[in-house]
Amino acid sequence: MKRDDTEKRAKVKVIQFDQHQHALTELEQHCETFADVGGLEDIKKKINMDFILPLQNPEYFKAFGKATGGSLLLFGPPGCGKTFIAKAIAGEIKANFIHLELQAILSMYVGQSEHNLHDIFEKARDNSPCVLFIDELDSIGGNRQGMSQHHDRVLVNQLLIELDGLGTFNDGVYVIGATNTPWYLDPALRRPGRFNKMVFMPPPSEEERVDILNLKLSGKPHDQIDVLKIAKKTCHFSGADLEQLVSDALDQAIERSLQQGKLSPVHQTDLESSLQGRVPSTLEWFSTAKNYAMFSDANKAYQSVLDYMKRNKLK
Numbered sequence: 001m002k003r004d005d006t007e008k009r010a011k012v013k014v015i016q017f018d019q020h021q022h023a024l025t026e027l028e029q030h031c032e033t034f035a036d037v038g039g040l041e042d043i044k045k046k047i048n049m050d051f052i053l054p055l056q057n058p059e060y061f062k063a064f065g066k067a068t069g070g071s072l073l074l075f076g077p078p079g080c081g082k083t084f085i086a087k088a089i090a091g092e093i094k095a096n097f098i099h100l101e102l103q104a105i106l107s108m109y110v111g112q113s114e115h116n117l118h119d120i121f122e123k124a125r126d127n128s129p130c131v132l133f134i135d136e137l138d139s140i141g142g143n144r145q146g147m148s149q150h151h152d153r154v155l156v157n158q159l160l161i162e163l164d165g166l167g168t169f170n171d172g173v174y175v176i177g178a179t180n181t182p183w184y185l186d187p188a189l190r191r192p193g194r195f196n197k198m199v200f201m202p203p204p205s206e207e208e209r210v211d212i213l214n215l216k217l218s219g220k221p222h223d224q225i226d227v228l229k230i231a232k233k234t235c236h237f238s239g240a241d242l243e244q245l246v247s248d249a250l251d252q253a254i255e256r257s258l259q260q261g262k263l264s265p266v267h268q269t270d271l272e273s274s275l276q277g278r279v280p281s282t283l284e285w286f287s288t289a290k291n292y293a294m295f296s297d298a299n300k301a302y303q304s305v306l307d308y309m310k311r312n313k314l315k
Contacts, residue, residue: 027098027127032084032091040085043199047072047089050197055093055129055172071163071175071194073137075182076201077282079240082178085201086133089176095129102139105155114158121162121173128172137177137195138184156186163194180285182301183292190301200304203236203282212239216246221253222266230271236280236314248274286314 034044050072054061074082083099090097098120105116117140124130134140144153163175177195179185189195204212209231217225234242249270256264286309293302308314 027096027123027130032088034088034092036091037081037085037088040081040201043085043201046199047085052089052093055095071177071197073182073195073198074176074178074201075180075198077203077238077285078180079238079243079281080201080203081239082201083133083135086131086176086178089174090131090133093129093131093174095131095172095174096124096127098124098130098132100132100134102136105140113155117155117158118162124173124175129174130172131174131176134175134177137179137189138181141177141186141189142184143186144188156188160186160188160194163189183296198301200302200308202308203238203280204242206231206235209234209237209242212242213246216243217266220250220266221263223268225266225268225271229268230275233275234280235312236282236286238280238282241278241281245271245274245278283314 034048037044054066074085076082087097089095100120105113105120107113107116121132124132141156141159142152144156175195177189182198185195210227213227213230217227230245234245237245249266252270252273253264253266286305289302289305290309293306297303
């Protein structure tokens with residue numbers, strides 16, 4: 001969760017591919033750090049041990065046979081800050097940042113998608129320390145058993161090859177995957193040396209919801225609003241849910257302004273009205289995740305989901 005509404009600027013260098021590839025991938029340097037991430041202390045502690053400390057203290061980790069670099073899988077409901085935490089990691093270690101999305105590598109030419117994926121990994125290696133963030137990992141690394149197209153399976157194979165390189169010559173390359181549906185990933189991606197470290201990204205806490213609401217209302221004309229009251233009523237709301245809530249309240253204020261012929265600020269009643277009948281989008285995700293956690297999770301990979309549901313009395 002981002003506390004600060006000051007937009008962070010990133011230095012951007014565009015990575016061009018050959019003539020067959022039209023999509024562009026950017027190499028960025030981000031200013032966000034963990035200081036900009038509200039809450040999530042347990043998550044930041046785990047990431048600090050797995051990623052940041054090895055880079056800052058390589059001699060201790062190498063003495064125990066631990067190389068710098070590695071991979072991490074962020075999972076959880078949509079709209080809960082997976083991309084922002086990945087950028088904060090890059091800013092924390094002063095690393096370059098590459099945001100890889102499926103459309104950046106797909107090509108109509110046979111073999112070109114795999115080549116593009118390899119090229120992006122090579123760019124990360126050439127620009128280490130580098131965080132390579134693979135958004136919607138399941139779209140690239142889905143389970144091969146359920147794939148009917150040969151080229152889809154080949155792309156997953158190429159991803160596995162690139163990840164295997166992390167244990168050999170890729171010190172300083174941090175591959176972070178994000179997915180809403182980790183149970184659809186190919187099992188081979190979860191083996192040691194690949195995405196065997198998983199971090200659950202839950203919906204924002206009450207304190208974090210207060211910060212998000214204040215951030216979304218900042219700079220907008222509004223009356224004195226009891227943001228804490230709204231935060232208490234939005235348990236399990238994702239950051240995206242809260243953004244939509246505020247957006248609907250703004251629409252009401254704009255419509256009222258047009259009717260009255262003068263600027264009318266956002267009222268507490270606008271937010272209360274927008275909240276009526278609205279349910280968190282995360283509930284459906286938790287319902288699905290619970291089934292996988294209870295019946296298809298021999299290694300307890302999703303125990304953190306069950307723990308969250310128990311703490312928050314979510315059935």
